Amino acid sequence: MVRRRDPLRPPTKPLLALGLEGSANKIGAGVMQHLPDGTTAVLSNVRHTYNPPPGEGFLPRDTAEHHRQWVHKVINDAISKAGISMHDLDCICFTKGPGMGAPLQSVAVVARTLSLLFRKPLIGVNHCIGHIEMGRLITGAQNPVVLYVSGGNTQVIAYSRQRYRIFGETLDIAVGNCLDRFARVIGLSNDPAPGYNIELEAKRGKRLLPLPYATKGMDVSFSGLLMATEAYTTDKRYRASSTGASDEEDIITPADLCYSLQETVFAMLVEITERAMAHIGSKEVLIVGGVGSNVRLQEMMGVMAKERGGLVFAMDERFCIDNGIMIAQAGLLSYRMGFETTLADSTCSQRFRTDEVAVAWRA
Template identity: 80%
Template sequence: MPGRVKKRSPLKAPERPYIAIGLEGSANKLGVGLIKHSPDGSVDVLSNVRHTYITPPGEGFLPRDTAQHHREWALTIINDALRKAGESLHDVDCICFTKGPGMGAPLVSVALVARTLSLLYNKPLVGVNHCVGHIEMGREITGAQNPVVLYVSGGNTQVIAYSQQCYRIFGETLDIAVGNCLDRFARVINLSNDPSPGYNIEQEAKKGKRLLPLPYTTKGMDISLSGILTSTEAYTTDKRFRPNGPSAEDGDDIITPQDLCFSLQEHVFAMLVEITERAMAHIGSREVLIVGGVGCNERLQEMMGVMASERGGKVFATDERYCIDNGIMIAQAGLLSYRMGYQTPLAKSTCTQRFRTDQVHVAWRA
């Protein structure tokens, strides 16, 4: 039987350096980054600047207020990114922006900035799928070749694998995303939003001592998280719950916020590991790449690492510079598209809140 022929990537090394600027603003983080692709095949991150809109404890961020934050900070963040990169907008080859998915008003605000820069400097626009941006930056930073991708963030939860120039969705949440689930519970127990509610949930979970029973809902390759959120919230009305921790008179049968954070994380992450393992078995991959803001969670990386090692595999993940929404991931995915000849006409530089990962033609991969 003849051996399998390894397909070459259709993306060849550039004949000259290419530079792209990326603008990301699909949620409460405004990010701008510049990236360079060189003829020797190297990829250099020239700058990666970000500013986060943070609300008071117990409050989420509204689209209108988030969009206003992005408009107020856009010029400052762009200038800071250009200064750190040592480049000007005259030097870039294309201006990349997040087309979707995300929150409508913030997306539109950043797209408007990108269109303005395109007209002022006569540079082509490239609209980028937010999810594909996470994947391509993760692949570039970690060196993962053909992984099963677990994409977990505030607005998205998907298990993805590449096939025939498309990122196919194997499984996803049927209701709310894992980041949204964690953030909403953080608001229930009044955790700070600085630096993020999910990060503060993670820190509280490390102090938890009791694993409380919660719904575990996997449906084939999909998961449901609304039920486990409701059940976890219900514990806060239990007579055993102590919002400020145990007192001297309390016995052992009490429930603390730390116990709830620990229990919620353990159940949700176990569900994610299960559906990721199924995808690995299906495609025969031994690599897992975790991307998205929740991908920074060390406990999730640890649990996924145990599963992968039992299968003789490996987990790839990045730190908060690239896991959390950023402009450089938009620049990377946009520049890959641009080098394959793709541009977004000004008349079509609109935003799509429900821009699916599997709607993108991944022309730069074999």
């Protein structure tokens, strides 16, 4: 159970929300509770991941089918672990976007059905806002610069006038997508996640190879960097296995490529985050999104923040990687401000911008 006082006026009675997340390859359900004494409690957080075979990505159709197969069990487990019934809920929250169209729609249908069956208000949630609000809740960060890094999103964000403003972002592919695609190129497993396996492989790397460093003002670009890294796999010095190659200085191994790719992309992210900190005068950095659980990224960001007299706030994979409880938290904040999504407006959007959401619960 995680507890922290939230910034809103405490509710007059305990409030319960079920959050449903399914924007990519994870189907998640979580139950969040806000109490009259001003505390917030995570009652359950359950998820299941779709892992395609090595060398393959997850297609929207297959991912949606996975979500349909697992959503009933995931919801039942979340409700059971929370020790409540569906009738106890005050609202049902779901990811409205951004994300992959078919998986988003499959979960939205379930949320709409539950809302009608149990006559509960429906709350559509922006996926990124869910990450940010969960990060603020778990870490205690007050007004940080947010680095949002995941398979589908890369943004540097800061709060101003009831909006989360985007200071910089990727101009092409997201950092998580870059890492995942390279993992497929060199045949790393998708279990538990290709990015995590890149992180493990990078720890064995010994050579920092030259790669394009593409920061453009406050924005970044990863597609050229990915292509340049892939090109090394056709180099005559490349060996698909590092076994026996440790004493040969001219050999390039998969571990070297993972190390070089990871160091370069994270350096780019640290640079634009530091610029945002300098611009708004912040001493806090909050890292959210699936890639945010990468320990090396946290270390590099920590070095930068320490030099500026600041702090880095990060979470482990329970709350960093897509989950239902972050949707429940952001949805319950909206619900407490009087927001409700009508059935007519309960559609999904693959491109739902972070700065489109009115953050009414913050001063």
